Amino acid sequence: MIIGVPKEIKTAEYRVSITPSGVQELKRHGHSLYVESGAGEGSGFSDSEYLSAGARISDKKTLFKDSELIVKVKEPLPSEFRFIREKQALFTFLHLAPNKELTMLLLDKKVASFGYETLQKGDSLPLLAPMSEIAGRMAPLMGAYYLQKIYGGSGILPAGVPGVKPAKALILGAGVVGTNAARIARGLGFDTVAMDKREDRLQHLDEIFLGAVQTLPLDHSSVQEEIRSADIIIGAVLMPGGRTPHLITRGMLKTLKKGSVIVDVSVDQGGCVESTVPTTHEKPVYIVDDIIHYAVANMPGAYPHTSTLALTNATLPYLVALANKGIETATQQDMELRSALNTFDGDIMNEALKESLNEI
Ligand SMILES: NC(=O)c1ccc[n+]([C@@H]2O[C@H](COP(=O)([O-])OP(=O)(O)OC[C@H]3O[C@@H](n4cnc5c(N)ncnc54)[C@H](O)[C@@H]3O)[C@@H](O)[C@H]2O)c1
Numbered sequence: 001m002i003i004g005v006p007k008e009i010k011t012a013e014y015r016v017s018i019t020p021s022g023v024q025e026l027k028r029h030g031h032s033l034y035v036e037s038g039a040g041e042g043s044g045f046s047d048s049e050y051l052s053a054g055a056r057i058s059d060k061k062t063l064f065k066d067s068e069l070i071v072k073v074k075e076p077l078p079s080e081f082r083f084i085r086e087k088q089a090l091f092t093f094l095h096l097a098p099n100k101e102l103t104m105l106l107l108d109k110k111v112a113s114f115g116y117e118t119l120q121k122g123d124s125l126p127l128l129a130p131m132s133e134i135a136g137r138m139a140p141l142m143g144a145y146y147l148q149k150i151y152g153g154s155g156i157l158p159a160g161v162p163g164v165k166p167a168k169a170l171i172l173g174a175g176v177v178g179t180n181a182a183r184i185a186r187g188l189g190f191d192t193v194a195m196d197k198r199e200d201r202l203q204h205l206d207e208i209f210l211g212a213v214q215t216l217p218l219d220h221s222s223v224q225e226e227i228r229s230a231d232i233i234i235g236a237v238l239m240p241g242g243r244t245p246h247l248i249t250r251g252m253l254k255t256l257k258k259g260s261v262i263v264d265v266s267v268d269q270g271g272c273v274e275s276t277v278p279t280t281h282e283k284p285v286y287i288v289d290d291i292i293h294y295a296v297a298n299m300p301g302a303y304p305h306t307s308t309l310a311l312t313n314a315t316l317p318y319l320v321a322l323a324n325k326g327i328e329t330a331t332q333q334d335m336e337l338r339s340a341l342n343t344f345d346g347d348i349m350n351e352a353l354k355e356s357l358n359e360i
Pocket residue numbers: 117125128129131132133135172173174175176177178195196197198201218235236237238239244245264265266267268269296297298299300
């Protein structure tokens with residue numbers, strides 16, 4: 001198969017979808033690779049490393065024209081739409097639920113689009129997990145940073161000091177993001193509370209943190225109660241493929257402490273806070289009702305070296321399987337790759353996505 005690796009163009013996105021050693025592995029299986037010039041630079045991989053690994057260095061236009069499968073990190077942006085060919089295959093983070101424009105394009109062009117975030121292995125999401133680990137570990141750091149008074153924060157130090165209480169971190173969703181956020185929030189000295197609707201997630205957190213993180217069931221009235229005393233709130237819920245439910249409405253913002261910080265990690269699926277609007281690393285925060293909102297949709301892009309290695313460790317085996325089997329066979333015979341399929345031959349293949357688009 002001919003595989004193309006474009007340079008990412010999202011603001012401050014420095015990750016790349018395949019490393020030079022990934023190129024070597026795919027070449028070993030008989031595939032050809034085009035890598036856009038400079039694609040790996042932000043993650044520390046030069047064009048000459050890709051050349052030595054056996055890739056052809058190319059420009060964006062040629063790469064899209066000649067490749068059967070495009071492998072990216074983030075979803076295609078409007079300026080890339082014109083490059084996507086009819087019936088081309090795409091393997092990347094897609095997050096289509098809040099993005100009708102891209103969904104319509106993929107349907108019109110009959111693209112076979114595979115979303116990393118919906119690929120399911122049993123109960124887990126193995127291609128989302130490494131990025132969720134990074135975003136989860138970053139979230140309390142961002143919250144702690146923006147609590148500083150100079151950024152509009154309340155001026156409370158996460159760990160407190162002897163004789164002064166620490167700040168409180170509230171984590172909505174105790175999956176991969178939530179668990180990793182809890183770990184770092186505890187490490188920074190936050191009084192940490194994690195909520196989820198699943199009892200088994202709460203039990204898991206209780207066991208691994210030996211009770212140092214308080215766990216609570218997530219329902220409307222307990223969210224209403226807990227947000228009042230929180231200094232940072234981390235949004236970490238997910239309905240795979242679907243739009244995130246709004247757990248904090250616009251009206252509820254008024255009940256939060258002034259200068260508290262919301263880090264809505266789930267922004268890429270629409271966000272779990274009604275006032276969430278996606279932001280970029282260049283301008284990561286904005287303020288609504290005296291509450292700081294951090295809503296960067298590609299948080300791991302801030303640490304591209306770690307993120308690229310973590311992502312490609314997870315994606316490469318699936319990419320090799322997809323390229324070896326071919327698109328048609330992979331979608332018919334490989335249940336894990338099939339679960340990643342969001343659009344195929346003009347149809348939506350993911351049920352949650354179908355429902356979310358009907359709601360828009
Ligand atoms: N902004 C970024 O850069 C970035 C990076 C990685 C992941 N994410 C996003 O973070 C979110 C969380 O990802 P994850 O890997 O932790 O997912 P996960 O599936 O591991 O965890 C999600 C948790 O949400 C819970 N949940 C779902 N709906 C709920 C509801 N209505 N009420 C209560 N709990 C509910 C689930 O029980 C689950 O425990 C996703 O939207 C993901 O796309 C964003």
